Amino acid sequence: MKETYIVDTESHSFLISPLFASYGIKHMFTLRDGGVSQGMYSSFNFATGSGEIPDEWENVVNNHAIAAAHLGMTAEDICRTYQTHSSNVVTVWQSDRGVGLLKPPFESGVDGLVTKEKNVLLTVRAADCVPILLYDLKNEICAAVHSGWRGTVAAIVAKAVKQMMDLGSNHEDIIAAIGPSIGQCCYEVGEELFRAFMDEGAHFGSCFEERNGKLYLDLKMANALILHRCGIGDERISTSDECTACNMERFFSHRVMGVDRGTMAAFIAVR
Numbered sequence: 001m002k003e004t005y006i007v008d009t010e011s012h013s014f015l016i017s018p019l020f021a022s023y024g025i026k027h028m029f030t031l032r033d034g035g036v037s038q039g040m041y042s043s044f045n046f047a048t049g050s051g052e053i054p055d056e057w058e059n060v061v062n063n064h065a066i067a068a069a070h071l072g073m074t075a076e077d078i079c080r081t082y083q084t085h086s087s088n089v090v091t092v093w094q095s096d097r098g099v100g101l102l103k104p105p106f107e108s109g110v111d112g113l114v115t116k117e118k119n120v121l122l123t124v125r126a127a128d129c130v131p132i133l134l135y136d137l138k139n140e141i142c143a144a145v146h147s148g149w150r151g152t153v154a155a156i157v158a159k160a161v162k163q164m165m166d167l168g169s170n171h172e173d174i175i176a177a178i179g180p181s182i183g184q185c186c187y188e189v190g191e192e193l194f195r196a197f198m199d200e201g202a203h204f205g206s207c208f209e210e211r212n213g214k215l216y217l218d219l220k221m222a223n224a225l226i227l228h229r230c231g232i233g234d235e236r237i238s239t240s241d242e243c244t245a246c247n248m249e250r251f252f253s254h255r256v257m258g259v260d261r262g263t264m265a266a267f268i269a270v271r
């Protein structure tokens with residue numbers, strides 16, 4: 001179901017899902033403002049970037065610390081990965097706290113994290129791609145997933161659900177938050193991408209719209225459809241109604257800004 005995410009009234013620097021908030025889930029989706037980065041990374045930036053001038057790592061670490069503090073946690077609690085648009089999901093533990101931020105990252109690309117342990121703050125980054133948070137309300141298991149079009153075609157969010165089930169989750173107890181990402185209004189795609197999705201299943205056809213001879217993809221809906229197939233009903237999926245490419249004041253957008261931009265992040269931890 002579509003929801004308007006709530007702006008945190010104290011910091012104004014992040015959004016929360018109304019559905020997740022109603023269960024007291026510790027989570028956030030960051031906005032552009034609220035951090036310490038400067039220039040094109042101004043200011044709540046979570047990656048050094050691939051622009052000509054990278055952001056300083058110290059700023060990136062400080063921004064993570066600011067985000068963690070909003071959730072009553074610290075940078076030491078964060079588990080962060082090198083994202084490669086893969087469908088790799090890793091289950092992490094307290095011993096993985098600090099990985100990718102204060103300790104060396106995992107060696108290979110990882111785009112989804114799952115944990116059932118307290119005090120482990122999972123994070124994924126996006127700037128148009130879809131950040132998805134999952135929570136098992138009964139067994140207290142959470143996940144964070146980065147799902148761009150490649151991750152969506154590979155159904156990375158279903159792999160995260162599977163790993164939660166390996167830890168004891170039942171799909172009936174899982175809720176999902178599909179965060180702010182590029183909307184169908186702005187996400188023009190090519191024929192080859194349409195074919196990649198149709199190869200995965202004809203049901204993805206409903207995620208595409210034709211306007212003036214061009215194709216537009218609803219990437220959030222595609223991820224919701226994958227979650228439906230995992231047994232997670234629409235009433236347990238909170239989909240942000242905002243488009244990152246439509247609102248430069250609030251979001252970083254790869255489609256609009258190219259590589260000269262910052263990156264937002266989503267965070268989640270066990271209650």
Ligand SMILES: [Zn+2]
Binds near residue numbers: 182183184186187246
């Ligand atoms: Zn848009």
